[in-house]
Amino acid sequence: EPEVTQTPSHQVTQMGQEVILRCVPISNHLYFYWYRQILGQKVEFLVSFYNNEISEKSEIFDDQFSVERPDGSNFTLKIRSTKLEDSAMYFCASSDRSRSSGNTIYFGEGSWLTVV
Amino acid sequence: TQLLEQSPQFLSIQEGENLTVYCNSSSVFSSLQWYxxxxxxxxxxxxxxxxGGEVKKLKRLTFQFGDARKDSSLHITAAQPGDTGLYLCAVSNTGKLxxxxxxxxxxxx
Structure with a gap:
């Protein structure tokens, strides 16, 4: 079964450093997302991406965050200058938004980011 | 206020018991997902x-969507240790969950 893959699975970084989290969405999907989950809290939407541009972003997704689809397969989340409160599990997700799939969004296994 | 309220927050039961968890909202949704x-x-x-009113079964799991499409429930029959986990309901809003x-x-x- 096709799946969303994410790397790295776990990254520890110092406060102030830049981090890039990578994702390979499901190949025929056109809609891509990043979510995050702080330990013990609910899954929160960060950003959605379609047709090479951001279609929606949340209040969490401030100027420190950016997303990019550098080639036909990868979708990346960059945090420019990490803060302690950025420590969380970051999930990439993708969808084809078709009626037949019921707009099912498929999640990767997550990248656990620890900022120290 | 939360768009979706799930209850209970925590549930600890013995193997073999039945349970139901709920997802409630004051809003109407075109669809709802359980994760x-x-x-x-x-x-x-x-x-x-x-x-609205739809019931779907997945082995020992039974999902129901309320008639008014504002709420949903998940019922597990004869729970097993492998059912342990976090059960999330979610709705789609402008494409995002x-x-x-x-x-x-x-x-x-």
């Missing part, structure tokens, strides 16, 4: 319910 998440992993879709805070289920052998 299961295990520690350190991403949410995995269990089911999507679309029609909004999650409830989840019900943490622990099934003890």
């Amino acid at each position: 299961r998440q295990e520690p350190g992993e991403g949410p995995v879709l269990l089911v999507t319910v679309v029609t 909004i999650f409830g805070q989840g019900t943490t289920l622990q099934v003890k052998p």
Whole structure:
């Protein structure tokens, strides 16, 4: 079964450093997302991406965050200058938004980011 | 206020018991999804319910969408330790998913 893959699975970084989290969405999907989950809290939407541009972003997704689809397969989340409160599990997700799939969004296994 | 309220937040039961968890809202939705998440992993879709009053079964799991499409329930029959996890309901809003805070289920052998 096709799946969303994410790397790295776990990254520890110092406060102030830049981090890039990578994702390979499901190949025929056109809609891509990043979510995050702080330990013990609910899954929160960060950003959605379609047709090479951001279609929606949340209040969490401030100027420190950016997303990019550098080639036909990868979708990346960059945090420019990490803060302690950025420590969380970051999930990439993708969808084809078709009626037949019921707009099912498929999640990767997550990248656990620890900022120290 | 939360768009989706899930209850209970925590549930600890013995293997073999039945349980029901709920997802409630004051808003009407065109569809609602249930996910299961295990520690350190991403949410995995269990089911999507679309029609008011719809009932879907997935082995020992029964999902129901309220007639008014504002609420949903998940019933597990004869729970097993492998059912342990975080159960999340979610709705789609402009394409993105909004999650409830989840019900943490622990099934003890």
